[in-house]
Structure formats: C-alpha cells, structure tokens
Amino acid sequence: MHQNYIRIESELSQFFYFFFYLNALNLQNNYLSLNPMRKVLYSLAVLVVFILTFNFTIVSKHVNNFGSLALQNIEALSYAETAEPVCYGLGSIDCPTERTKVLWISK
Amino acid sequence: MRKIRFLYITIILISFGCSDQKTRLIESFGVGRSITGKALIFHSVYMRYPFRVKVIDSTLVVMDLHGSDYYYHEFSYPQLQFRRSFAKPGIGPNEFLDAENIRFDKQGRFYCLDANKSLISVFDRNKNDTTARIKLSDKLIRTLDFDIVNDSTFVVPDYTGKHRFNLINRQGQITKSCFTIPSVRNKLANVVLAQAWRSFLDYNPSNGILAMVTQLGQVLELYDLKKNSIINIVYGEKGEPEFINKGGYASPCGIMGYSDVYVGTNKIYAVFWGKSFRDMERDPHLKDGGNLLQVFDLKGKPICQYVLDKYITGFTVDEKHNKLIALDINGNDPFVEYQL
Numbered sequence: 218m219h220q221n222y223i224r225i226e227s228e229l230s231q232f233f234y235f236f237f238y239l240n241a242l243n244l245q246n247n248y249l250s251l252n253p254m255r256k257v258l259y260s261l262a263v264l265v266v267f268i269l270t271f272n273f274t275i276v277s278k279h280v281n282n283f284g285s286l287a288l289q290n291i292e293a294l295s296y297a298e299t300a301e302p303v304c305y306g307l308g309s310i311d312c313p314t315e316r317t318k319v320l321w322i323s324k
Numbered sequence: 325m326r327k328i329r330f331l332y333i334t335i336i337l338i339s340f341g342c343s344d345q346k347t348r349l350i351e352s353f354g355v356g357r358s359i360t361g362k363a364l365i366f367h368s369v370y371m372r373y374p375f376r377v378k379v380i381d382s383t384l385v386v387m388d389l390h391g392s393d394y395y396y397h398e399f400s401y402p403q404l405q406f407r408r409s410f411a412k413p414g415i416g417p418n419e420f421l422d423a424e425n426i427r428f429d430k431q432g433r434f435y436c437l438d439a440n441k442s443l444i445s446v447f448d449r450n451k452n453d454t455t456a457r458i459k460l461s462d463k464l465i466r467t468l469d470f471d472i473v474n475d476s477t478f479v480v481p482d483y484t485g486k487h488r489f490n491l492i493n494r495q496g497q498i499t500k501s502c503f504t505i506p507s508v509r510n511k512l513a514n515v516v517l518a519q520a521w522r523s524f525l526d527y528n529p530s531n532g533i534l535a536m537v538t539q540l541g542q543v544l545e546l547y548d549l550k551k552n553s554i555i556n557i558v559y560g561e562k563g564e565p566e567f568i569n570k571g572g573y574a575s576p577c578g579i580m581g582y583s584d585v586y587v588g589t590n591k592i593y594a595v596f597w598g599k600s601f602r603d604m605e606r607d608p609h610l611k612d613g614g615n616l617l618q619v620f621d622l623k624g625k626p627i628c629q630y631v632l633d634k635y636i637t638g639f640t641v642d643e644k645h646n647k648l649i650a651l652d653i654n655g656n657d658p659f660v661e662y663q664l
Contacts, residue, residue, distance in 0.1 A: 301571040307390055308612065309375060309583060309637065310539065311468055313519050313573040316422070316440050318373075318389055320612075321604065322575050324568060 352561075353618065353629035360633045361650065364659035368406035369397050374651040374658045376584070376638045380428040383407075383449075386651070386658070387426050387436075387638075395423035396436065404659065410452045411436055411445070418453060420445075427472050437470050444470065444478070444496070460496045465515065471527040471534070473549060479527055479534060485518035488545070489525070489536070506545060506557045507564055519574035520567035528587035533622055537582035537594050541565035544582075544594060546624050556624035562598065577601055583614060584638045591627065592620040593641055593648075611635040611654045617662075634660050 251259065304312035306320030313322075375389035384401035388394070394409035411420045421440035428434060433455075434447040442464065446456040458478075460467055465483040473479050473491065477499065481489045487501035504513055505521050523536040523545070532550035537543070542560025547553070566578030580597040597614035604610055613635030619627045636650035641664075648662040 302573050302575040307373060309373075309389060310576070310580075311439075311466075311519070311522055316466075318422075321601070324570070324575050324577050324601075 353626050356616065356629040356631040358631045358633070359662050359664070361652075361660035361662045363652075363655070363657035364404055364661055365657060366399070366404045366406070366659065369409065371397065371658055373653055374637065375653075376425055377640050377649055377651050377659075378426055378428060379640050379642065379649065380432060383432070384649070385426055385434065387423050389423065391423065395420055396426060396434070408452065410434075410447060424467075425469050427470065429472055429475075435470075435472065437467065439466055439468050442467065458494060458496045461492065461498050463498055464490065464492075465518075468522060469525050471525055472529075473527060474529065479525065479549070481518075481523060481525065481536070483515050483518040485512075485514045485516070488547075489534070491549075502552065503547070503554065506543070508559075509564060516567070516569050516572065516574045520565040520576065524582065524585055526585045526587045528589070530589060531587070531622065533587050533592075535585045535587045535592050535594070537585045538565050539581055539583065540567065540576045540578060541581045542579070542596065542598075544585075544592070544620065544624055546592070546622070555622075558620070558624040560596075580604070580614075586639065586641050588641055588643050590622065592622065592624075593639070594618050594620070595636055595639055595650075597635075613637045613653060617648065630662070630664065632662065636660065 301314050303323040304315055304317070304319040304321070305323070307318070308320030309318050310320065310322060312319045371386065371388040372392060373388060373390040374386050376387035378385050379401050382401050384399045384404070386397050386399070388397065391413060393412070395411040395413065397409045398407040399405060400407060411423060413420055415421065420436070420438045422438055424437040424439050426434055426436050432449050434449075436445045436447065437443075438445065442460040444458040444460070445454040446458070448455045460480070463484070464480065467480045467482045470478050470480045476494055478492050479489055480492055485505060488503040488505055490498045491500040491502065493499050505517055507517060507521065510517050520540055521538055522540065523538050525534060525536045527534045527549065532548050533555065534547040534549050536545040536547075541564045542562035543564050544558040544560070546555035546558075548555050562579050562581065565576065565581070567574040567576050569575075579600045582594050582596050585592065585594045594617075595614045596616040596618050598616060599610060615632040615635050617630040617632060617639075619629065621627055632650070634650070634652045635654055636652055639648055639650040641648055646664045648664055650660045650662065651658050652660050
C-alpha cells in the first residue's frame, strides 16, 4: 500500500542509522587520531547528513501517524454547508447524486 | 582511506534517507505529431454517445453510453457490417440500467458491466440473452470499470476509497484489495476522494500490466498484477484531480483528463482531453472528447503524442496494423481510423 510503502522506507532509514552509528563507534580510534580542524569538519558534515535524513523520517512519520480522530475532524470541517451538487447535460462524468453520466457538475 | 570510508558512509546515508516513492512528474511530450483520420462510413445504427470500442478477431463491439434502444452494437471487422444489438435499457430482470464497459474473454464471450445494478452480465456469441451473471459484492460501492485478469479473476475499482482496486472472483466476491489512491494532496481514503479519482483502466494479461488513468486529472498509474507491485505513478502537468467537497460529494473543478486507456504489448496509449471546467463553462459548444493521444512505454515514460484532427471519446488499437480505431461523437460518422 502506498502509505505503508513510505512507512517502510522511513523504518528502513532508521535501521541504517542505527547500523552506521555502530560503525561510527568502531571508527572512534581513527577519529581521535585526526587533527582538531578535521575533527570539527567531519563532525559538522556528519551532523548535516543526519539532520537532512532525519528530517525526511520525521515528515514521513508525521503524515502516516495522523490520528483517525484528527482525520475525521478535518473531514467534518471540510464538508461544505451548501446543498448537493447539481448535474447537467449528457456526458461521461459520473453524477454522484443521480447515477447517470453527465457533461458537468456544478461547483 | 578514512576519507574514502567517510565519503562512502555519507553517500549511503543520503541515498537511504532521501529515497523517493515511485512517482514522478510526466516529462514533456514535446511537439505533438498531427495526424488525420479517415471516417469509416456506416448507416445502420444510430448512437447517441459511443464511448467504448473493442475488437476481437473479426468482431467489433461499440458501447453507447446513453443508448436509447440498446447499449451495445456488434459489427464485423474491418467491413463494419452490422450484426446485432444487445443489452436493452430498462428496469426488467434481463435489462440494463446503464453500461460502463465491455470486455472479451478467450472464448470470445462478452462481459458487460452495469454499475447501477452492480452486475457483470455475460453474453455468448450469437445469443442476445445473458448466459451468466456475476453479482458484485456488497462491499464494493459503485464499480465503474473492470477488466478480466484471468479465467477466475476480474479487476475492479470502486468508490469506497479504501483501496485503489480490488480483485474479485467469478462469484463477485473480493479476493484481494490492492494499494491506495495515490493522492499527494489528500490523505483521506474516503468516498469523496474515490469519486474525484474515478479512473478508467485496462489490463494486458500477456505482460501483466494494469494501467489506470484519471478522468478528472492527469495521472497515469501503472501496476504489475503478476508481481503485485507499483510500476509507476506518473503525474502530468495538470496534476491530480481537483475537486471540492460539496455535501459529501466530489464536485470537480479542475480539468477533464483522460477518457480511455489501452495497454498494448510494448506501449500504453491514452486519450487526453485537457479542457478545464472553466473553459467549458465559458464555451458550452466545445467539442466533447480529446484530441491528444499520448503514448507511453511500459514503465510510464512518454514516447510521443499525436494530435488528432477529431475529438474522440474511446478507442482501441490494432497493433498488428498499427491503427487506431476511435469514436467521435461530434459528427455523423462515429468511427474514425488513424494510421499511427
């Protein structure tokens, strides 16, 4: 499913974060041997990459974890107060109220 | 060495973190190629709104969406000699409340969908009465198109909005529900969204590809039914269907998009209208139909676009002779043939 597809991707990315975090720990000795300027540069680069990719994860989760109550509320608010749409003419659009095919549905 | 390792890790992190869905904006077709059609003359049947045409062997069947006497008319092909009409409109048990589409199986039987009755009726060749009926499941709301997947399965969309399409068996019961409506703007899976995303579909059993095109937007969806996967969701320049929710119904306010699709052996064809409802409101004499035939490869990549001299509603492709047989409702001669 489309939404699940996004969720799986975000979970996958989290898994890889964990994996590479562990890898980064193993590289600790190498990291300590670097000169201070390079240390700062490398740390900044890693931080930027983490922020960029974590942003994606959060956005994806935010969309998919929308509560059903919140969705129902939005749906209720989005209902127009006006009457049902009116269908005109002879065409191929399925009129939702009359079960016929029409040219046009009023806004 | 450390630099290389760091670079490697960074690239992998970025590639996993930023991986996209299988969706993309349609690339431009560029300048379309203009082609002129040849009207095929016949005088035997009056049709009010010919909307679907299908060809199998030496038989051509046309569906009249607003048929007054019959919904379907059978002709010989390519001579176009009238053979018979069937599926009478009416409220009787053997009559039809409406007609949505027609399909053929390997044995050459006709399958006709009546959405208002939630029924697929089967006609044998040379018999005017139905030989079998498939009542669609009560769980399906207003199925407006269908196709035959194999001897025991049909693919149907519906208005529940919970899934993009369903697979049903010969008893009309749902065996599998697949995917969701690929709307980027609307995450509510409901009837209103499904109405706005009303799509026409076509399935080719030889390559397993199901194509769906939106009537009220410019979206082409490609699914691989054999692998149960999304091949591509292609959003065109006009984007996904635009609508307003009016009293719990979708009222379209964007464009008239596609009206028919055909999945060939190597290509996918779709007829695109591209008219906005605003333009239709300003000029009520605009011709019904679309004059753009868009051709995609099986991955959804645009190949070319034909600009037709007539506005057509439905079509079929004779791949053997590389011909398009189209329906024009604006003139007296509904059949138009184009050499592609």
